[in-house]
Amino acid sequence: MPAAYISGVGQTPFGKSERPLLAMLTEASALALKDSGADAVDAVIVGTQTAEDLSGASNLGTKLADALGLSGAAAWRVENSSASGSAALESAVHAVRSGAYGSVLAVGGERMAHMPTPVVSRVLGRVLADTEIALGMTMPSLGAMVARMYMHAHGMPRETLALVPVKAHLNGSRNPLAHFQKPVTLEKALTSPMVADPLRLFDIAPISDGAAAAVVRAAPAQVEVAGVGHGTDRVALADRRGEGLRATQIAARAAYAQSGVGPRDVNVAELHDAFSILEIVDSEDVGFFPRGEGWRALERGETQLGGRLPVNPSGGLKARGHPVGATGIAQAAELVWQLRGEAGARQVDGARVGLSQNIGGFGCNNLVVVLRRAS
């Protein structure tokens, strides 16, 4: 298969922003193009979930190309729920590998924080199955049911879940682009308001604004896209069978097979911790730990910075923030910085292979990307 490389990345600061979605997409793109040393690309792909509902924006591929002075380039948008960013990146990788385009700009972004939480909840919850929507289910409520099931099956104490946001906030305090840059205590996480029992506010990623971008090209660069895997599962939680998220398991198998590396070769990972429980489940689904052992690895500190396999050094969705469409590309940007040795205070020493996992819907349309430092 022809190779694809990431030659440049960029990210706006995540958090609350007064700027229109297009302005954030433009800023992230300009940073990625500058980082790549490129004046132009052959195609522009935008990933966003809620542009119409929350930003009142449409035709963003064309508008972004125009805003960047790239009018004439091919441009389109992909929507894949909260994995819209990774889907844009995947599309860019396939567009380059196919030989159709020599270089492609993949951009993800979302503007959400200006809307009241119940509205955002309803809009985001639309990705759920009709049977779930009819009962008033939200994304966190499904996360809560998965958390309770996991605690029961594997004997994990509730307190362990809180180690995820505590680690996330500590890492976020080392990331100048993160939504939250202050550490939190275990006690604060454990006493935050209940959202969907047993998940509390600190178990849940925030509503954020922001954008991230990556330039994917055929010409060699410092970071190679070694593998991209993508899988789906039945939409309704009640229709699923087996433990963990099957969509992640399928995506991980494909990404490992393409890249010729296995879970043991990964030095740094960005996993989709929209809910604390998911980081633990994800770490098992991508094969870092056996089923039911992810929480023990977390407790032993194996996934913290300085541990055997740091997970979410950026702060993850919890602390970096989760402007849904931006997340998949922000994960890739973090890995690129890590693999190039440019991650500053949160650098994982000597990282050569990075893995990201991005969830769409409630865990039913997931992507796994493996990036490798080019030799």
Place this chain on the structure above:
Amino acid sequence: MGIRVSVCERCNETLVPPRARCPNCRGEMTVMEVGGAGSVVTHTTVHVVPEGFQAPIRVGLVKLDAGGQVLARSEVELEIGMRVSVEELPDGTHLARPAG
């Protein structure tokens, strides 16, 4: 008082609500009514609810004795393993009540 489910003629997969094709093997599914007895697999009480709903919402994922799983609302606190009886309401949603 039964619940409508569909059962795959080929692989026996059971789904609620009924569907025409099995997502497992693409086999044809037969719609039938089964009893609502089952056990709670997991549950939650939702305190932050979407626009248009009243908090709190109690829901459980119930594994039916007849096969398949269904998401059901409950008026009482649920527990994992609790025996319940699930009823299909006129609007197509499901309600779980403690059995017995």
